[in-house]
Amino acid sequence: MxxxxxxxxxxxxxxxxxxxxxxxxxxxxxxxxxxxxxxxxxxxxxxxxxxxxxxxxxxxxxxxxxxxxxxxxxxxxxxxxxxxxxxxxxxxxxxxxxxxxxxxxxxxxxxxxxxxxxxxxxxxxxxxxxxxxxxxxxxxxxxxTAISFINADLVRSAGFDPDNLPQDWDGHLRLAAAVKARSGGPDGMWFAWSEWMFQTLVLSHAGAMMTPDESDIAFEGAEGLATLKLHERMVAETAMPALNANTASQAFAAGRLGAFYWTTAVVRNTINSVGSNFDFRTYPLPVVAGVEGGTLAxxxxxxxxxxxxxxxxxxxxxxxxxxxxxxxxxxxxxxxxxxxxxxxxxxxxxxxxxxxxxxxxxxxxVAQMPRMAPWFAFPGANGVRITEAINNNTSRVIERRATPEVALADMARDVRRLLPRRS
Missing domain, CATH: 3.40.190.10 (Periplasmic binding protein-like II)
Structure with missing residues (x-):
C-alpha cells in the first residue's frame, strides 16, 4: 500500500x-x-x-x-x-x-x-x-484541539518514562517540576493560556461557558474556579516561565523546555524547528483526574x-x-x-x-477526536471583547496579580456586562 x-x-x-x-x-x-x-x-x-x-x-x-x-x-x-x-x-x-x-x-x-x-x-x-x-x-x-508537545530526552533525564507518561494534569505537573529540578537549566513546561485554552480546561472539568438557554454564564462555578487554580498550580509548582507562543516554541525547539501545551496546528512547524535536536513526541492533552465526561474545545x-x-x-x-x-x-x-x-x-x-x-x-x-466539542461562541456583538476579558483575567492569575477566586469573580462580572440584555 x-x-x-x-x-x-x-x-x-x-x-x-x-x-x-x-x-x-x-x-x-x-x-x-x-x-x-x-x-x-x-x-x-x-x-x-x-x-x-x-x-x-x-x-x-x-x-x-x-x-x-x-x-x-x-x-x-x-x-x-x-x-x-x-x-x-x-x-x-x-x-x-x-x-x-x-x-x-x-x-x-x-x-x-x-x-x-x-x-x-x-x-x-x-x-x-x-x-x-x-x-x-x-x-x-x-x-x-490542544495537545501535549514533549521533549522525551528531558523526560528521561527527569526520571520518567516517555513510553508510559502520566495521563492526568497532576502527573504532568509532577513531571514538569522534575524537569525543572533535575535537568540543569531547562524549564519544565509552558501552557498556552488564552480564552480558547481557558474554555478547553472548563470543558475538561465537564463544565460549560453558558447555560443551555444562554440566559447566564456557567463558568463562574466550581469548574471555572478549578480551571484558574490549575493555571495557578502551573506557575507555583513548576516555575512556569513568562513566555508567549513564539518564545515558547523557540525554547522547545532549542531543547530548553520539557513540555508545552498548545494547538495541534503547529505540529508541522514544530517538527521542522526541532529537526533532530532531540526525541520529540506528541500526546493527547492531560485529563482532569476524577472527572467523567470532560471534553475539549x-x-x-x-x-x-x-x-x-x-x-x-x-x-x-x-x-x-x-x-x-x-x-x-x-x-x-x-x-x-x-x-x-x-x-x-x-x-x-x-x-x-x-x-x-x-x-x-x-x-x-486524531486520537482525542472523541473528546472534541464545539468552541462556544458567545451571543451578541461583543465576542472579541469577551475574549479579551477572559484573557486579561487569566493573565492576572498567571502573573500572580490576583487569586483564582478574585480573577474568576472579575471575569464573570466583565463578561456579563458584555452579553446582550435579555428582555
Whole structure:
C-alpha cells in the first residue's frame, strides 16, 4: 500500500475527492481571505496548486490577517462598505457573528445539490462545526484541539518514562517540576493560556461557558474556579516561565523546555524547528483526574461564502468544496497538523490512513477526536471583547496579580456586562 505524500496527493485524481461539477466557463477571479498565514500558508499553497489543475479558469487572490479576531473585524468593516471577499475562512467560534448578520450565506442548498454529504466525507458531526442553529454558515476546513508537545530526552533525564507518561494534569505537573529540578537549566513546561485554552480546561472539568438557554454564564462555578487554580498550580509548582507562543516554541525547539501545551496546528512547524535536536513526541492533552465526561474545545476554521455575484459565488463554492474534500484535507493536514474535517481523508488509505501510521506525531489530536466539542461562541456583538476579558483575567492569575477566586469573580462580572440584555 502506497503512503500518500504531498506529491502523490497533488497527482491523485480529483474524482476520488468529490463528484464532478462542470468547469467554470471563462476566467473567474475570486478573493479569498484566511487568517494565520504563519500556520496556514503552506496548506493553502499546496491546495491552490492542486485546484488549478482541476479549475484553471478560477484564479485565487488571497488576503491574509494575522489572527481570527483581526479577520473578523476586517470582514465586519468590509460588510459595511460592500467590499467583502468572495470567500473567507473564519474561526469556528466566530461563524455565529456572520450567520446572525446574514453575511455568511447558507451553504445547505449547495451541499444538498451535490449529493449525499456523508458519501463525500462530510459526516453530521463535521458539518456541525460550521453550523449555527439550522444555518450552515460554513464548511469546516481545519479542526484543532490542544495537545501535549514533549521533549522525551528531558523526560528521561527527569526520571520518567516517555513510553508510559502520566495521563492526568497532576502527573504532568509532577513531571514538569522534575524537569525543572533535575535537568540543569531547562524549564519544565509552558501552557498556552488564552480564552480558547481557558474554555478547553472548563470543558475538561465537564463544565460549560453558558447555560443551555444562554440566559447566564456557567463558568463562574466550581469548574471555572478549578480551571484558574490549575493555571495557578502551573506557575507555583513548576516555575512556569513568562513566555508567549513564539518564545515558547523557540525554547522547545532549542531543547530548553520539557513540555508545552498548545494547538495541534503547529505540529508541522514544530517538527521542522526541532529537526533532530532531540526525541520529540506528541500526546493527547492531560485529563482532569476524577472527572467523567470532560471534553475539549475544538478550534480551527471554516470557509464561508460572501460573494453575491452568481459566477463568483459558484467559483467560491467550487474552491471551498475542494479545500474540504478528501484530497484538500489531506494536503491541509500534511502541511499543518490540524485534524481533517473530512472522514474519508482520515479513513481511506488513498489519503491519510497510511500517513498517520507513518507519522505518529500527527496522531495525538486524531486520537482525542472523541473528546472534541464545539468552541462556544458567545451571543451578541461583543465576542472579541469577551475574549479579551477572559484573557486579561487569566493573565492576572498567571502573573500572580490576583487569586483564582478574585480573577474568576472579575471575569464573570466583565463578561456579563458584555452579553446582550435579555428582555
Amino acid at each position: 502506497t503512503r500518500i505524500t504531498r506529491r502523490t496527493a497533488l497527482a491523485l485524481p480529483f474524482a476520488l475527492a468529490a463528484p464532478a461539477i462542470p468547469r467554470a466557463q471563462g476566467a473567474v477571479d475570486i478573493t479569498v481571505h484566511y487568517a494565520q498565514p504563519f500556520i496556514f500558508k503552506p496548506s493553502y499553497d499546496a491546495i491552490t496548486e492542486a485546484f488549478a489543475r482541476i479549475e484553471p479558469g478560477i484564479r485565487i487572490n488571497y488576503v491574509n490577517t494575522p489572527n481570527y479576531q483581526d479577520g473578523a473585524q476586517l470582514l465586519l468593516r468590509q460588510a459595511a462598505t460592500n467590499q467583502l471577499p468572495d470567500l473567507s475562512y473564519q474561526g469556528l467560534n466566530l461563524l455565529r457573528v456572520f450567520a446572525e448578520r446574514g453575511i455568511a450565506q447558507d451553504l445547505g442548498p449547495l451541499i444538498a445539490r451535490d449529493g449525499d454529504p456523508a458519501a463525500q466525507g462530510f459526516t453530521p458531526g463535521l458539518l456541525s462545526l460550521g453550523r449555527h442553529n439550522n444555518y450552515q454558515a460554513g464548511l469546516a476546513y481545519a479542526a484543532s 475544538t478550534g480551527g476554521s471554516a470557509g464561508m461564502i460572501t460573494a453575491r455575484d452568481p459566477a463568483k459565488r459558484e467559483a467560491a463554492w467550487k474552491f471551498l468544496r475542494f479545500t474540504a474534500s478528501a484530497q484538500g484535507q489531506a494536503l491541509m493536514a500534511m502541511n499543518s497538523g490540524y485534524v481533517p474535517c473530512n472522514q474519508l481523508a482520515i479513513d481511506d488509505p488513498r489519503w491519510l490512513a497510511d500517513f498517520y501510521r507513518a507519522n505518529p506525531r500527527f496522531g495525538a489530536a
